[in-house]
Structure formats: C-alpha cells, structure tokens
Amino acid sequence: EVQLVESGGGLVKPGGSLRLSCAASGFTFSSYSMNWVRQAPGKGLEWVSSISSSSSYIYYADSVKGRFTISRDNAKNSLYLQMNSLRAEDTAVYYCARDKAVAGSGLDYWGQGTLVTVSS
Amino acid sequence: DIQMTQSPSTLSASVGDRVTITCRASQSISSWLAWYQQKPGKAPKLLIYKASSLESGVPSRFSGSGSGTEFTLTISSLQPDDFATYYCQQYNSYSVTFGGGTKVEIK
Numbered sequence: 001e002v003q004l005v006e007s008g009g010g011l012v013k014p015g016g017s018l019r020l021s022c023a024a025s026g027f028t029f030s031s032y033s034m035n036w037v038r039q040a041p042g043k044g045l046e047w048v049s050s051i052s053s054s055s056s057y058i059y060y061a062d063s064v065k066g067r068f069t070i071s072r073d074n075a076k077n078s079l080y081l082q083m084n085s086l087r088a089e090d091t092a093v094y095y096c097a098r099d100k101a102v103a104g105s106g107l108d109y110w111g112q113g114t115l116v117t118v119s120s
Numbered sequence: 121d122i123q124m125t126q127s128p129s130t131l132s133a134s135v136g137d138r139v140t141i142t143c144r145a146s147q148s149i150s151s152w153l154a155w156y157q158q159k160p161g162k163a164p165k166l167l168i169y170k171a172s173s174l175e176s177g178v179p180s181r182f183s184g185s186g187s188g189t190e191f192t193l194t195i196s197s198l199q200p201d202d203f204a205t206y207y208c209q210q211y212n213s214y215s216v217t218f219g220g221g222t223k224v225e226i227k
Contacts, residue, residue, distance in 0.1 A: 106169035
C-alpha cells in the first residue's frame with residue numbers, strides 16, 4: 001500500500017525556518033517525481049515545488065522561489081522541504097504528493113498533510 | 121505562468137443531477153490536465169488525468185473531456201458521496217497550476 005506521511009509542521013515566527021519531511025513507503029520511491037502542494041486555511045490548492053526522481057529537475061512556484069528548497073533522499077525514501085524566511089502567507093497545510101508514472105499525468109497519491117503556521 | 125479559471129465557483133445540485141464543471145487555461149496545455157475531488161479535512165483525490173483518462177477505482181459516472189484551453193468534468197448522476205470541492209490542475213514543463221475550485225453543494 002502506497003503511503004506518504006508528512007511531518008515537521010508547527011508554529012514558527014515570521015522570518016523563521018522550518019524543514020518538512022515526507023516518508024514514503026509501498027512503492028519504489030526512486031522511480032517517481034514528487035511534489036509539495038499547500039492549502040491555506042479555507043483556500044484552494046497551490047503547487048509549491050517539484051523534484052524529479054533523480055533530483056535532476058527541480059521547479060518552484062514564484063511565491064517560494066529563493067526561500068524554499070526541495071530535496072530528496074532516495075536511500076531513505078524521503079522527501080524534504082526546507083522553508084526559510086517564512087511569511088504569514090506561507091501559513092497552510094503542506095501535502096507531499098506523488099506524480100503518476102508519467103510525469104504530468106496528475107498526482108495520484110497524497111499524504112495527510114502537515115500544518116505550518118507562521119505567526120508572531 | 122499559465123492561469124486556470126474554473127467555473128462556477130459554487131454549484132447547487134440534487135442527487136441524480138448531471139453536473140458539469142468547466143476549466144479554462146490561459147494558453148494551450150494540450151491534454152495535460154487533471155481533476156481532483158477534495159472533502160473537508162482530507163487530501164485531494166485524483167479523478168481524471170490527461171484530460172479524459174479515468175483514474176483506477178474512480179466510478180464511471182465521472183468523465184473528463186477537452187483539449188487545448190477548455191476542459192470539462194462531468195458527473196453523470198450526482199451521488200451523495202460526490203458533494204465536495206473539485207479542482208482542475210494543469211501541468212507544463214516547468215510548473216503546475218490549480219484552478220480556484222468548484223464547491224458542489226446540496227440543493
């Protein structure tokens with residue numbers, strides 16, 4: 001069974017940093033591109049970042065470029081999101097999600113999400 | 121960046137109704153479009169990928185169509201479990217964009 005479990009969320013002050021993790025199981029993690037998607041309270045979905053299976057291709061939304069860094073450790077079946085210079089508008093539930101086997105064909109498995117709250 | 125515009129933002133319907141949601145892209149995305157269903161407090165669930173391919177395990181009352189800039193999600197006969205928010209999502213080589221969402225409510 002495919003499972004994605006996020007962790008690392010919490011309360012952080014504006015300007016602070018946080019590192020999210022996503023532990024993957026039930027599939028060959030090293031074969032899939034992965035994503036972070038966030039959802040502010042009561043709002044819609046916003047894609048944050050993508051990383052290809054071998055980390056060769058990395059993309060970010062303009063809203064987080066230069067502040068967030070996506071990475072992965074295929075040996076540990078784990079995905080990460082390092083978030084620096086956090087702002088109030090980064091407050092959201094952060095989901096990790098797997099690309100279908102063919103990239104660009106949708107995100108077929110999602111974690112339960114981890115809440116990040118940026119507030120003084 | 122490619123913008124995705126969904127309509128309507130809210131839709132009131134009854135069980136058994138045929139429901140159609142539209143998603144328009146600001147430029148052509150070929151068939152690189154997916155649809156998701158999200159219920160409160162839950163992660164989104166993939167329904168349709170590549171504009172018209174039904175994800176495994178998704179009921180056949182869900183269907184998708186379109187290409188280029190205009191796409192639709194149709195629920196042929198709305199069931200009680202279908203009351204939720206639906207999102208379209210486009211993919212191009214460098215970024216992903218979601219539509220604003222359509223909330224399907226009980227009439």
